[in-house]
Amino acid sequence: SYELTQPPSVSVSPGQTARITCSGDALPKQYAHWYQQKPGQAPVLVIYKDSERPSGIPERFSGSSSGTTVTLTISGVQAADEADYYCHSADSSGTYLVFGGGTRLTVL
Amino acid sequence: QVQLVESGGGVVQPGRSLRLSCAASGFIFRSYGMHWVRQAPGKGLEWVAVISYDGSDKYYADSVKGRFTISRDNSKHTLYLQMNSLRVEDTAVYYCAKGGSGVLDGMDVWGQGTTVTVSS
Numbered sequence: 001s002y003e004l005t006q007p008p009s010v011s012v013s014p015g016q017t018a019r020i021t022c023s024g025d026a027l028p029k030q031y032a033h034w035y036q037q038k039p040g041q042a043p044v045l046v047i048y049k050d051s052e053r054p055s056g057i058p059e060r061f062s063g064s065s066s067g068t069t070v071t072l073t074i075s076g077v078q079a080a081d082e083a084d085y086y087c088h089s090a091d092s093s094g095t096y097l098v099f100g101g102g103t104r105l106t107v108l
Numbered sequence: 109q110v111q112l113v114e115s116g117g118g119v120v121q122p123g124r125s126l127r128l129s130c131a132a133s134g135f136i137f138r139s140y141g142m143h144w145v146r147q148a149p150g151k152g153l154e155w156v157a158v159i160s161y162d163g164s165d166k167y168y169a170d171s172v173k174g175r176f177t178i179s180r181d182n183s184k185h186t187l188y189l190q191m192n193s194l195r196v197e198d199t200a201v202y203y204c205a206k207g208g209s210g211v212l213d214g215m216d217v218w219g220q221g222t223t224v225t226v227s228s
Contacts, residue, residue, distance in 0.1 A: 033214035042221060045215060094211075
């Protein structure tokens with residue numbers, strides 16, 4: 001199997017920048033995607049293909065990739081951004097997909 | 109509008125079977141890969157299975173391989189998940205999600221989920 005590793009939690013004050021990392025051996029070869037999930041709701045895609053932003057997602061959400069790590073950056077964090085965030089990608093063969101364990105973003 | 113509606117969840121005893129359905133509307137269903145993703149109570153997301161736009165490619169998580177089967181009927185705009193030999197650890201909310209033209213694309217539309225409880 002294959003694993004993606006995320007920090008369990010990240011905390012920031014309103015207006016600051018939050019960075020959530022996701023590490024995996026196949027990330028240099030495979031795109032990663034990011035999802036936001038609020039309690040009791042279905043996940044929402046916020047970044048796809050490492051750094052592309054779907055329509056309707058605020059510009060303060062951005063993504064980047066460097067080697068075996070991808071990063072979701074939320075600039076000017078707002079209280080509404082408090083949620084769980086998950087990365088998603090595939091192994092090097094492209095036949096086994098996986099989610100990271102999730103990161104709870106707390107807005108202080 | 110683009111919508112996915114899951115159905116078929118419920119309470120089932122260990123070892124029994126259940127079939128989930130996901131009705132799609134508002135997009136050209138036959139053009140997109142489709143996923144099943146589950147979330148156990150209080151836990152993170154777990155990818156379950158994906159099927160290509162035409163059903164020719166199917167991939168599964170190790171935890172369900174050999175027990176679950178993903179399928180689709182493009183004429184009915186419906187995705188299915190046949191779950192056999194259910195285990196207590198299969199208890200979760202099951203989401204269907206729309207992928208892209210390829211099976212590795214992001215999931216840009218999700219249903220609200222259907223709950224499966226495996227218990228004796």
